[in-house]
Amino acid sequence: MINKFLLKEFGARIRQLRTQENLSQEQLSFKTGFHRTYIGMIERGERNISLTNMAIFAKAFNLTIDELVKFNNSKELLKQYKLKIEE
Numbered sequence: 001m002i003n004k005f006l007l008k009e010f011g012a013r014i015r016q017l018r019t020q021e022n023l024s025q026e027q028l029s030f031k032t033g034f035h036r037t038y039i040g041m042i043e044r045g046e047r048n049i050s051l052t053n054m055a056i057f058a059k060a061f062n063l064t065i066d067e068l069v070k071f072n073n074s075k076e077l078l079k080q081y082k083l084k085i086e087e
Contacts (some may be wrong), residue, residue: 006020008045009071015043017061031060 016026018039025043029036033056041047051065058068 004045007048009073010049010069011045013068013071014039014057017063018043020063028060032056051073 018025020064023031025036025039028034028039032039038047042049054065054068061068079086
């Protein structure tokens with residue numbers, strides 16, 4: 001899958017926010033309405049989630065969507081992005 005590294009970065013961001021708030025995956029599942037295994041799959045970078053689900057995570061962490069996807073290494077990530085024609 002193209003740009004799979006982004007899924008891992010997003011999953012790491014969700015894990016970071018969850019642990020920062022001292023939430024288990026199960027507690028986050030109650031807060032978001034998502035199944036615990038789905039949260040685990042996101043944190044491992046195994047799921048490509050929708051924008052609407054991103055909004056639910058943002059709300060759960062009291063963030064805007066752009067704050068949710070603000071990665072510390074965004075300039076480095078930009079260098080790795082690929083277009084479909086580059087596959």
